[in-house]
Amino acid sequence: xxxxxxxxxxxxxxxxxxxxxxxxxxxxxxxxxxxxxxxxxxxxxxxxxxxxxxxxxxxxxxxxxxxxxxxxxxxxxxxxxxxxxxxxxxxxxxxxxxxxxxxxxxxxxxxxxxxxxxxxxxxxxxxxxxxxxxxxxxxxxxxxxxxxxxxxxxxxxxxxxxxxxxxxxxxxxxxxxxxxxxxxxxxxxxxxxxxxxxxxxxxxxxxxxxxxxxxxxxxxxxxxxxxxxxxxxxxxxxxxxxxxxxxxxxxxxxxxxxxxxxxxxxxxxxxxxxxxxxxxxxxxxxxxxxxxxxxxxxxxxxxxxxxxxxxxxxxxxxxxxxxxxxxxxxxxxxxxxxxxxxxxxxxxxxxxxxxxxxxxxxxxxxxxxxxxxxxxxxxxxxxxxxxxxxxxxxxxxxxxxxxxxxxxxxxxxxxxxxxxxxxxxxxxxxxxxxxxxx
Amino acid sequence: xxxxxxxxxxxxxxxxxxxxxxxxxxxxxxxxxxxxxxxxxxxxxxxxxxxxxxxxxxxxxxxxxxxxxxxxxxxxxxxxxxxxxxxxxxxxxxxxxxxxxxxxxxxxxxxxxxxxxxxxxxxxxxxxxxxxxxxxxxxxxxxxxxxxxxxxxxxxxxxxxxxxxxxxxxxxxxxxxxxxxxxxxxxxxxxxxxxxxxxxxxxxxxxxxxxxxxxxxxxxxxxxxxxxxxxxxxxxxxxxxxxxxxxxxxxxxxxxxxxxxxxxxxxxxxxxxxxxxxxxxxxxxxxxxxxxxxxxxxxxxxxxxxxxxxxxxxxxxxxxxxxxxxxxxxxxxxxxxxxxxxxxxxxxxxxxxxxxxxxxxxxxxxxxxxxxxxxxxxxxxxxxxxxxxxxxxxxxxxxxxxxxxxxxxxxxxxxxxxxxxxxxxxxxxxxxxxxxxx
Numbered sequence: 001x002x003x004x005x006x007x008x009x010x011x012x013x014x015x016x017x018x019x020x021x022x023x024x025x026x027x028x029x030x031x032x033x034x035x036x037x038x039x040x041x042x043x044x045x046x047x048x049x050x051x052x053x054x055x056x057x058x059x060x061x062x063x064x065x066x067x068x069x070x071x072x073x074x075x076x077x078x079x080x081x082x083x084x085x086x087x088x089x090x091x092x093x094x095x096x097x098x099x100x101x102x103x104x105x106x107x108x109x110x111x112x113x114x115x116x117x118x119x120x121x122x123x124x125x126x127x128x129x130x131x132x133x134x135x136x137x138x139x140x141x142x143x144x145x146x147x148x149x150x151x152x153x154x155x156x157x158x159x160x161x162x163x164x165x166x167x168x169x170x171x172x173x174x175x176x177x178x179x180x181x182x183x184x185x186x187x188x189x190x191x192x193x194x195x196x197x198x199x200x201x202x203x204x205x206x207x208x209x210x211x212x213x214x215x216x217x218x219x220x221x222x223x224x225x226x227x228x229x230x231x232x233x234x235x236x237x238x239x240x241x242x243x244x245x246x247x248x249x250x251x252x253x254x255x256x257x258x259x260x261x262x263x264x265x266x267x268x269x270x271x272x273x274x275x276x277x278x279x280x281x282x283x284x285x286x287x288x289x290x291x292x293x294x295x296x297x298x299x300x301x302x303x304x305x306x307x308x309x310x311x312x313x314x315x316x317x318x319x320x321x322x323x324x325x326x327x328x329x330x331x332x333x334x335x336x337x338x339x340x341x342x343x344x345x346x347x348x349x350x351x352x353x354x355x356x357x358x359x360x361x362x363x364x365x366x367x368x369x370x371x372x373x374x375x376x377x378x379x380x381x382x383x384x385x386x387x388x389x390x391x392x393x394x395x396x397x398x399x400x401x402x403x404x405x406x407x408x409x410x411x412x413x414x415x416x417x418x419x420x421x422x423x424x425x426x427x428x429x430x431x432x433x434x435x436x437x438x
Numbered sequence: 439x440x441x442x443x444x445x446x447x448x449x450x451x452x453x454x455x456x457x458x459x460x461x462x463x464x465x466x467x468x469x470x471x472x473x474x475x476x477x478x479x480x481x482x483x484x485x486x487x488x489x490x491x492x493x494x495x496x497x498x499x500x501x502x503x504x505x506x507x508x509x510x511x512x513x514x515x516x517x518x519x520x521x522x523x524x525x526x527x528x529x530x531x532x533x534x535x536x537x538x539x540x541x542x543x544x545x546x547x548x549x550x551x552x553x554x555x556x557x558x559x560x561x562x563x564x565x566x567x568x569x570x571x572x573x574x575x576x577x578x579x580x581x582x583x584x585x586x587x588x589x590x591x592x593x594x595x596x597x598x599x600x601x602x603x604x605x606x607x608x609x610x611x612x613x614x615x616x617x618x619x620x621x622x623x624x625x626x627x628x629x630x631x632x633x634x635x636x637x638x639x640x641x642x643x644x645x646x647x648x649x650x651x652x653x654x655x656x657x658x659x660x661x662x663x664x665x666x667x668x669x670x671x672x673x674x675x676x677x678x679x680x681x682x683x684x685x686x687x688x689x690x691x692x693x694x695x696x697x698x699x700x701x702x703x704x705x706x707x708x709x710x711x712x713x714x715x716x717x718x719x720x721x722x723x724x725x726x727x728x729x730x731x732x733x734x735x736x737x738x739x740x741x742x743x744x745x746x747x748x749x750x751x752x753x754x755x756x757x758x759x760x761x762x763x764x765x766x767x768x769x770x771x772x773x774x775x776x777x778x779x780x781x782x783x784x785x786x787x788x789x790x791x792x793x794x795x796x797x798x799x800x801x802x803x804x805x806x807x808x809x810x811x812x813x814x815x816x817x818x819x820x821x822x823x824x825x826x827x828x829x830x831x832x833x834x835x836x837x838x839x840x841x842x843x844x845x846x847x848x849x850x851x852x853x854x855x856x857x858x859x860x861x862x863x864x865x866x867x868x869x870x871x872x873x874x875x876x
Contacts, residue, residue, distance in 0.1 A: 046605060046746060148602055154747040156602020163601050163777065164586055164594020167484060167767025291753070294732060308484060309592040309764040312754035315729070317747060326747040329605025339601065339778045 029336050032059035032086040034108055035099040036070070039122060039149075042325030043096060044073055052329065054336030059086045087111045094335060096328060097121040106130060113137045113145065120331040122149035122324055128222035128238045131229065135343070146331035146341070151223040152177060152300040154323025155316040159330070161230050161304065162341055168306035170231035173270045174437065177223040179298035179319045180206045180214040181246050181266035185283070186296040189254050189263050194247065206298060217243025217266065217281035224268035224279060231304060232272045233346040236279065240351045244282025248432050252395075253362055256403040257285050259390055260360070260436075263293050267437065271355060278352045285360050285436040291315070292437065358387060358436040359406050359414055364428045367400045371426050375404065382417040384409045399428055405436065467556075467774050470497035470524040472546055473537040474508070477560060477587075480763030481534060482511055490767065492774030497524045525549045532773060534766060535559040544568060551575045551583065558769040560587035560762055566660035566676045569667065573781070584769035584779070589661040590615060590738040592761025593754040597768070599668050599742065600779055606744035608669035611708045612875065615661040617736030617757045618644045618652040619684050619704035623721070624734040627692050627701050632685065644736060655681025655704065655719035662706035662717060669742060670710045671784040674717065678789045682720025686870050690833075691800055694841040695723050697828055698798070698874075701731050705875065709793060716790045723798050723874040729753070730875065796825060796874040797844050797852055802866045805838045809864050813842065820855040822847045837866055843874065 031047070033040045040060075047057045059078045062069070069079050078085075086092050087108060095112040097119060099105045106126050109119050113134065121127065127134070127147045138145040148158045152175070161170075176182050183206055187197045198215075201207035213219050221241040228236045246266050257264050262285040270279040286292040291313050295301040300318025305311050317323035333339075365371055372389065379386060384406050391402035406414065418431050469485070471478045478498075485495045497516045500507075507517050516523075524530050525546060533550040535557060537543045544564050547557050551572060559565065565572070565585045576583040586596045590613070599608075614620050621644055625635045636653075639645035651657050659679040666674045684704050695702050700723040708717040724730040729751050733739040738756025743749050755761035771777075803809055810827065817824060822844050829840035844852065856869050 042746070050605075050607060052605065154744075155750055156598035159601030160594035160598035160752075163597030163772060164765060164768050166771045167488075167490065167769075168764040169488060291732065294729065306592075306764060308480070308760040310755050310761060312593055312752070314598070314750070314752060316750035322746040323748060326606040326744060327602060330602050331605075333604045334601060337778060337781065340776050343775065 028054050028056040029093040029332070030056050030058040030091055031094050031096060031332060032061065032089070032092040033057070034061050034083065034086065034095060034097045034105070036060055036062040037098065038321035039324045039328070040096070040098040041070065042321035043098070043328050044070070046322075046325055046329050048073065050329075052333055052336075055329070055332050059089065059092055061086050083108060088115065092117060094118045094120060094332065096332070097123060098328070099123075100125065102126055102129065109134060109145075110137065113141055113143050116141045116143050118144040118146070118335055120146045120328055120335070122147065122153075122328060124150040124219070124222045124226060128225045131226065132235055132346070144335055144341075146334065147226075148331045149324045149327035151226050152302055152314065152316075152318045153320065154326050155300055155302070155314050155318060156327070156330070157227070157302045157314045158230060160312075160314060161227070165231070165304065165306060165309065165312065166344065168309045170304050170306050171272050172305035173224065173227050173231055173268070173302070174292065174305075175220075175224065175227065175268045175302040176265055176292060176295050176300050177220040177268045177302070177318065178214050178217075178266055179300055180211070181220070182295060182300070183298045184215070185246060185249070185264055185266060188249065188251065191251070193251060194249070215247055216245045217268075220266060220268040220281045221279075224270055224281060227302070228270050228279065229346045230344075232270065232277075233344055234272070234277060234349040235346045236349065236351055241279045241281060242353045244280070246283045249283050252401045253432065253434075255392065256362060256390055256401075257360070259392065260285065260388070260403075260405065261289075262287055262360075262436065264434070265292055265295070267292065267435075269355070269435070269437075276352055276354060277349050278354050280353050280355070280435075282434070284434050287438065290437065353411055355411050355435060356408050358408050358438065360434045360436050361404045361406065361414075361418070362401060362432040362434075363404070364399060364401050365426045366428055367397045368426055374424065375421065378417045378420045379404075379406065381420065382409070382413040384413060384417055411435075466492050466494040467531040467770070468494055468496040468529055469532050469534060469770060470499065470527070470530040471495070472499050472521065472524065472533060472535045472543075474498055474500040475536065476759040477762045477766070478534070478536040479508065480759035481536070481766050482508070484760075484763055484767050486511065488767075490771055490774075493767070493770050497527065497530055499524050521546060526553065530555060532556045532558060532770065534770070535561060536766070537561075538563065540564055540567065547572060547583075548575065551579055551581050554579045554581050556582040556584070556773055558584045558766055558773070560585065560591075560766060562588040562657070562660045562664060566663045569664065570673055570784070582773055582779075584772065585664075586769045587762045587765035589664050590740055590752065590754075590756045591758065592764050593738055593740070593752045593756060594765070594768070595665070595740045595752045596668060598750075598752060599665070603669070603742065603744060603747065603750065604782065606747045608742050608744050609710050610743035611662065611665050611669055611706070611740070612730065612743075613658075613662065613665065613706045613740040614703055614730060614733050614738050615658040615706045615740070615756065616652050616655075616704055617738060618649070619658070620733060620738070621736045622653070623684060623687070623702055623704060626687065626689065629689070631689060632687070653685055654683045655706075658704060658706040658719045659717075662708055662719060665706075665740070666708050666717065667784045668782075670708065670715075671782055672710070672715060672787040673784045674787065674789055679717045679719060680791045682718070684721045687721050690839045691870065691872075693830065694800060694828055694839070695798070697830065698723065698826070698841075698843065699727075700725050700874065702872070703730055703733070705730065705873075707793070707873070707875075714790055714792060715787050716792050718791050718793070718873075720872070722872050725876065728875065791849055793849050793873060794846050796846050796876065798872045798874050799842045799844065799852075799856070800839060800870040800872075801842070802837060802839050803864045804866055805835045806864055812862065813859065816855045816858045817842075817844060819858065820847070820851040822851060822855055849873075
C-alpha cells in the first residue's frame with residue numbers, strides 16, 4: 001500500500017479567511033433537480049420545508065411533467081421536460097442528478113460539469129465506474145462533484161470517512177450496503193423462505209422485478225468500490241470485484257448458522273495488507289454478537305478498521321427517500337458554505353479475492369458411507385483443518401444437508417479442494433462455501 | 439425550534455475553483471503540538487509515520503522536556519518548554535492544543551487565534567464553555583478552529599454531523615460519551631462491584647484518582663452540550679445540564695435491569711421538540727436489543743435521530759491516544775486541503791430536564807406491610823401508571839430491594855410523587871429513579 005499522497009491547495013488558499021466571518025449568503029445557490037422520483041421529491045420537500053439558508057430550488061426536470069408536477073412546490077420553481085433547459089441554463093448553479101444508472105445520467109452529469117456547474121448525485125453506479133474521471137472534469141472546469149448519498153444513503157459514511165478518518169489508514173471495510181438483501185436475509189433468519197421474501201420485497205418496492213442487481217451483489221460491489229477509493233485510496237473497477245449471489249442461501253443454512261452462533265448477511269468486504277488487496281461481495285456468516293448481525297430490515301451498516309483508530313461502526317437507513325435526501329441536502333449545504341472535500345489521490349491496484357478466513361461449507365448429499373472421509377481427504381490435500389462437522393437430525397437421507405467449518409485458510413486453497421469433489425455422485429448440489437467473519 | 443438559518447459565504451466564494459485541480463501543496467502547514475502526552479505523541483507518530491502530504495510537524499511544546507523528548511521525532515522538530523515560542527512564532531501555522539482543561543489551555547488557544555493562527559483541539563471542556571466565542575475570534579482573525587476530537591475521540595461524529603447530517607433537523611441525541619463510565623458499568627453488568635471496578639479503572643488509567651468528572655457526568659455533559667450546538671443548533675451552557683452520578687448504581691440494579699430485559703449505561707440525552715428542549719446525563723436503563731447496550735468496555739456510541747433521516751448510529755473507540763489522534767490529524771488535513779466547516783449559527787435556549795419516558799424506581803426498604811400501597815398512592819396522586827412491580831426473592835427483610843417501573847410520565851411529576859415519600863420510616867435510602875430508554 002502506498003504512502004498517503006495528498007492533493008492540496010497552496011498555503012494561501014488553505015488559510016484564507018473563514019467562511020464563518022458572519023457573511024450571510026447574498027445569492028443562494030440555484031438548484032435544479034434531474035428527476036422527481038422518491039428521493040428527488042424528498043429533496044424538494046426538505047428544501048421547501050426547512051429552507052436551509054443558501055439553497056434555492058429553482059428548476060425541476062421530469063420526463064412525466066403532467067403526472068409529477070407537485071402542488072406543494074412553490075410556483076417560483078420552473079418545471080420542464082427538456083433536460084437541456086436546466087443543463088444549459090445560466091440560472092442554475094448546481095445540478096442534482098437522481099435519475100440513476102449510467103445512461104443518460106452520465107451524459108447529463110458530464111454536460112453539467114463541462115458547463116462549469118457543480119453536481120450532487122446519489123448515483124453509485126456512475127461514481128463507481130466514472131468517479132475519478134468526473135472528479136477530474138469537475139476540477140478542470142471549476143465545479144464540484146459531491147456524492148455523499150451514493151453509499152449507505154442517509155448514513156454519513158462518506159463524509160465521516162473524508163472528514164473524520166482521513167488521518168487514518170483504513171485496512172478493512174465490512175459493510176451491509178444493500179438494504180434489499182438485508183431485508184430478505186433478516187426475514188429468512190426469522191424463518192421465511194427465499195421465494196416468499198423476494199415476493200414481499202418486490203411488493204414493498206424494495207426489490208425490482210428483476211432482482212439480480214441487488215441479490216447478485218452488483219449494487220453492493222459498486223458501493224464497495226467507492227468506499228475502497230475513499231478509504232483505501234485504491235481505484236478499483238467494480239467489475240473486478242467477484243460477487244456471490246444470495247440466491248444459494250436456504251433455510252437450512254440459517255438453521256446451521258444459528259447452531260454455530262451466527263446468522264447470514266450479504267457483506268461487502270475489502271482488505272488491504274502489504275501483500276494483497278482483496279475484495280468480494282456475498283452472503284457470509286457473521287457472529288450473533290457482531291455489530292453486523294444487529295442490522296436488520298433495510299438498514300445498512302459499515303465497519304471501517306483503521307491502522308490507528310481501530311473499528312468505527314456507522315449504521316442507519318441506507319436508502320429511502322428522506323434519508324437519502326438528507327445526504328443530498330447536506331452535500332448542497334457543503335457547496336453553499338464553500339466547504340471543500342479533502343480530495344485524496346487514489347492509485348489503481350490489482351485486486352484478488354484471496355482472504356484468509358474460516359469458512360462454512362454446506363453439503364447437500366444423497367447419503368452413503370464414506371462421504372465425510374472423501375471430503376476430509378480433499379480438504380487435507382490443501383492443508384485445510386476442519387473446525388467442526390455439524391449434522392442436524394431430521395433431514396431425509398436422499399437430500400441430506402450437513403455442514404463443515406474449517407479453520408482460516410486461503411480462499412483459493414479451499415476452492416481447489418472443493419473442485420476435487422466435482423462430479424462426485426453423492427453431491428446433489430455443488431457445496432456452498434461462505435466466509436465466516438470473526 | 440427555529441428554522442435553519444445558515445451562515446454562508448458569497449456566491450463567488452462558494453463556487454470558486456476546486457482545490458482538487460491537481461495543485462499539490464508547495465508549503466505544507468507547519469504544526470506545533472502543545473503538550474506531549476498520550477494523544478499528542480500519537481499525533482506526532484502518525485505525522486511522522488504516515489507523512490500525510492501538506493502536514494509538517496515543526497514544534498513541540500512540553501513542560502517536561504528532559505523527560506519527554508522522543509528519539510523517534512526527527513531532529514528538524516524544535517522542542518521547547520516556553521509556550522510563547524510557539525504561540526508567537528511566525529514559523530507556526532497551526533497550534534494543536536492537547537493539554538486539556540480551561541486554564542492555561544484556553545489562554546493559549548485565544549492567543550494563537552489572536553495571532554491569526556488556526557487551532558485544532560480535543561478540549562471538550564474549553565469548546566463546551568467557550569466554543570462560540572472562540573469560533574467568532576477565529577473568524578475575525580482569519581484562522582480556523584477545529585475540534586473533531588472533542589467528542590467521541592476517534593469516532594467521526596462531529597465531522598459526520600457537520601458534513602453529512604447538516605441537511606436534517608436532529609431532534610434527539612442519545613450517547614455513551616464517557617468511556618470510563620461505560621467500562622465500569624459493563625464490568626458491573628458482568629457481576630463486579632462498583633468499588634472494585636473503580637479501582638481497576640484507576641489502575642488501567644481510565645479513571646482519575648478523583649473520578650468525579652467521569653462518574654458524576656460532568657465530562658459527558660460537556661460533550662453533550664457540544665453535540666447539541668452542532669446537531670440542534672442550540673447554544674447550551676454545560677452547567678445547565680443536570681448530571682446524575684453512576685455511584686448510586688448497585689449490583690441489585692443490574693439484577694433487576696436484566697429481569698426487565700435491560701442493562702444500565704451512562705447516557706447523555708437531549709431532546710428537542712416544538713415545546714421543550716431537555717437534556718440530562720446519568721445512568722439509564724437501555725433494552726438489551728438497543729444499540730446502546732452493545733457498547734461495552736471503553737467504547738463510545740452516539741445515536742442521532744433526525745426529523746427526516748431517522749436514527750443514525752456511530753460507534754467505536756471514543757478515547758485513547760491513537761483513535762483521538764486520528765481525529766486530530768483528520769482536522770489538520772481538512773485545514774491543509776482548504777476544507778471549510780459548514781458553520782451553522784446556533785441560538786441560546788432555555789433548558790429543562792423534563793422528559794416523558796418510562797422510569798425504573800428501585801426502593802430499598804425495611805419491609806413491613808403497606809409499603810406498596812403507600813407508594814402506589816403517591817404515584818397515583820400524580821396520575822402515574824405502574825407498569826410492573828418486581829421483587830426478586832433472597833433479599834433480607836431489613837434491607838429489601840424491589841423495583842417498580844412506570845409508564846411514560848413527566849420527570850417532574852415523578853419527582854413530586856417520590857418527594858411525598860420523603861421521611862417515610864421504611865425507606866433505608868432515597869428511591870433510585872432511572873429513565874428507561876425504549
